[in-house]
Amino acid sequence: MEYILILLLPIIGGLVYGVERVVRARMQNRIGPPILQPFYDMFKLLGKEPIMVNSYHIVFALMHLITLWVVVALIVLGYSLLYIIFLHLLSSLFLVLAGYSVNSVYSHIGSNRELQTIVAYEPILIFVAIGFYMIYGTFDIAIIREQSSAIGELLLLFFAFLLIVPIKLKKSPFDASEAHQEIVGGVELEFSGVFFEILYMARWIEYVFIYLLLFLFAGDNILFATVLFVTIFLLINLIDNATARVKINHLVRIVLIGGLSLSIINIVWLWI
């Protein structure tokens, strides 16, 4: 059963992304594209003429997609949370290397900003894992899923986690690494045709990754998990529509100062 879910991950991620585009359009008083639009995009991209800059560029993007898929597969199978966070760091590094492997200025700037956002959000993810360890006594996701929700004791860590969700989903105000109007997409600049489909699919799987981590805060209460998912989904899109982009140095400053202080207060409170 779980293996079928793992194979269908891009389809689930694509549906979430499609629904999100419709939600975003409705918030702006527009109609929006059909829900299956990401799949139409995928089929169209498969028919474009492939233009390749160099082969390392494509190989790094493929490794980014494959490691991200493995990360979400491991979450579904219920492995150790700490190991998953470090493997996810590896997949982000593959994306950064892909950006550096071409001779394009915008691509380098995109990779540079992606590295800075990794510096910003990685400590908070590790603190979230430590918070789970201090409550449940284990890093294993399979065990954490079976326990009752501890969101009351992890509340500040939950807010710190909410702070990094816009970074991972590439939404305002923290989408400086894929700043569409500034650096023309950053790392995704030199990808075209079927190779862009690789990055597009990786973005869908990133959605599934973040929302599965969100489900962990809800424990075994499926109703609470659904309510949490819908609320945070709408909240993230509302903030995306309502805010502008912050500069990359402000991003690092806000996320590190705000998120780290919330996390450390929560960890110290749990320890005492």
Place this chain on the structure above:
Amino acid sequence: MVVDIDMFEKYTKKSPWILHYNAGSCNGCDIEILATLSPKYDLERFGVINTGNPKQSDIFLVTGPVTYRSRERIVELYNQIPNPKVVVAVGSCASTGGVFRGMYNVEDGIDRYIPVDVYIPGCASSPELIMDGVVKALEILEQKRYDEKN
């Protein structure tokens, strides 16, 4: 005549990504293009995304009579768009030079430099005309992809 569109070809029409370039225009047609993406006319319900990236777009929307500095850039951008692609000349300046035809500082329209598929008249073209032109360009795009396959 039976036109046999294969399984993937019909999706070309459903997700056209545009690249919008201003080749020396007065910005009137640019504002109308941006208005087409606004809530009242909403081009996104056709799946259109305004990417700024030639390598990921299908439709090249050009406004403006070509000025001296933008000649090379237009050809460069056109070359970087992967096949199949269509070019849409928005506004009378991009089609024939408009009110500036014969002036010393403009070339009369973009079809001296790149092959154009759809000409949209108007000064400035209204959003309904632009949408009509983009939908016509989509049919030409689908036909091109079908021709390329065979």
